[in-house]
Amino acid sequence: METTVSYGLVAVLRRLRLRLVAAAWLRGFFVSMTAAFIVYAVGRMAAAVPPLPGNRSYLLLGGSLTLLASVVWAIATAPDLRRVARVVDERTGLDPLLVTSYEAVVRKRASSLPQAALQEEVWDRLGGLDTAKAAPLTPPGRLWALVLIGATLALVPGLQRAVPNVSSPDPMPPESVVEDLVADVVSLAEVLEAAAGVSDYTPLAARLRDIAQELESGAALDGSVARELGEVLSAVAQAAEVGVDETSLALREAFSEAGVGPAFTEQGPQPFTFGGEAQPITDATQEGTEGAASGFDPDSVFRTLGQVAAALDRALSGQGERVAGSGDEPNAAQVGGSGGYYTDWNDEMAEAMAAKRASIRQRGRGEAAAGEASQADDAPGDAAGRGTQAVEAGAAEPDAAGTAIEEMLLEADPREGGRTMTYVPEPRWEQDRVVRAPVVLPSLVLGAEAPVDPERVGAEHAAVVAKYFERYPDTP
């Protein structure tokens, strides 16, 4: 016999079941979250997973799985109405009125006096039922404590770092650490590239650039990266201890020959050194190299990068300032920063080297043109004028080819007595090291076959030259 009491009882039980399912979902969510936290914390302790902030995709995936698991768990464990009645009975002290009453309703046995009295009793009790107590939606305190413990284990970086990393060689640091590391690596690479003019750090800079690019592209930051960084730092440290490498010395000699470069002073070529920064660089790199060599602690390697870069920057800047203070170009006003200074200095150096090469070539051309002139007009006094004419005639060829011609003053070979001569730079196609043989070779051949200008032979060599030519009677 279906009655209002029966319908009411069933309706109440259905509402309670909804709350129980919701509570089960919440509980399951908390349990799953706690489990995820604990798994993550254990993973961090075992160095099997990277820190949280750098892995939003992991967070999203873990959260979704946790949510899904809790929903599935709540649905799978959704109780039937009889079970709901039992649970509410136990929680509210009604045991076992509600479940007994529900079973009587289901079996339609509520017609006897005790059973009717039971229905009334239950109906009255349900009116004052505390649903929050019967089916609480708030997870119990112990669950909160569990979640807090799990979250603490997972999120406190100190705890994670306190645990030695021995089991896994491939931990993933936070994203911010990677960004800082990339910035440090790039900074160090820039400093080394800026120093490339005075020392051959280009391979080290290139290696650092490669490492930075790998890190930016999301490559795993593992022990091999740390070791590679350690090797670079070792090389820098070695350079800091030596103070100068052979390559830079060779360059320095070239600069001195060209008469340019910040290290070329009145005292002659000065070796490039790290000055007072050598020891800080050595100290900073030592920690990193030791960290890299001791298995795995990339942080110790990474932390030193910024220090090394800064020390190098200071050392190179100091070198530039010392040079600027010696009175040579460029002066301190031209130094907009270490990178800018060395960029300007390098440009100047390159131009000087190109000019030196051009002067050597032009010397040959001039001699060739002089030979042509003497062949056309044997008057010795016209040699210089013809020579100059020949140079201008030679310069007309690239102009005819449409190439701009710029004039500049060049301090020529000191053996020529410091004469100032006008130099027309080689056309730009020649800068590409592509030599037009039909243009160059005839003048060179003519020059080689031209007679020696006696005026150009020094008095101390005249006897030797005369003796030489006397061996060939047919020579004019």
Add this chain to the structure above:
Amino acid sequence: MDLNVNAQGAGTTAREALAAEVDRLRKVKESVARVVIGQEKVVDEVLTALMCGGHVLIESAPGLGKTLLVKSIGTACGMAFSRVQFTPDLMPADITGTIALTQDEAGRSVTRFQPGPIFAQMVLADEINRATPKTQSALLEAMQERTVTVAGKRYELPEPFFVLATQNPIEMEGTYLLPEAQVDRFLFKVSIPFPSQDVLEAIVDTTTGSVTTLVEQVLTPEDILRVQVHVRDVPIADHLRSAVVRFVRSTQPEAAEAGDKVRKYVRFGVSPRGAQSLVIGAKAHALLNGRYAVSREDVYAVAGPALRHRFQLNYEGWADGVDPEALMRELLDGAFAAKA
């Protein structure tokens, strides 16, 4: 009476009606307790058995008020009372009655059934273990069938019919122990403890003074019968019933559910009648305490009287000093703790 309609409307009719019945039962308890001093638990158990329509076997030393208890309850319930003192020479006919040759109004000799003392609503079978098994079985058959067959003719016993048998656990010489199968027919086995100092002083005062306390009638036999119907209608939840059945099965030494202790110490476990006694006793206990559904506490409350004569330890159990009631409670705990 459409109780559900009442439940929807006035809302308390069924409860009020049942509460009135329960109140009268409580008055019986109070009335009997004024005479049977210090035996409230015994009174409660006997009254529970009466509500169930079962019989009670009382085990106590002489002089502890068994007869007074039965008389008082009979009086309070308005039930006809009789007493049979069992002796070795007591014959079944002495209990059930016999065919007697008598004269009718016309003076002719006729045979007439002369009912025995068992034809009462409340029968005290005192020291039942002193009678021979044949006499005992005559009583027990009447208890079970609620009928008596004499000379091929079947006689219905009056309703309600309640037998309260006693036996003396001390003096065993010249007694005939009741077979287990017959003991099983008693719903409860109640032990009357020796009274405490205070209780005994109160008993002495009450029974040796000039003022005699009388028991007043509170119920009628019809009330008892109605209550017995109500008791059977008290619902029990499935999981509680299942727990009772699990418990009963767990007391069987041969059953798969039996534990090591049961296999080692139990001679025979609780019979199906024990399960019935437990459930119906729990129903009566719940109703007597104003509840309309059986709870676990009701089952535990009646487990002692309902099971102690149905659960026998073997020699090893007695030798090891196993307490059968403690073992039963342990098994009950296990049965209720197990998932339904």
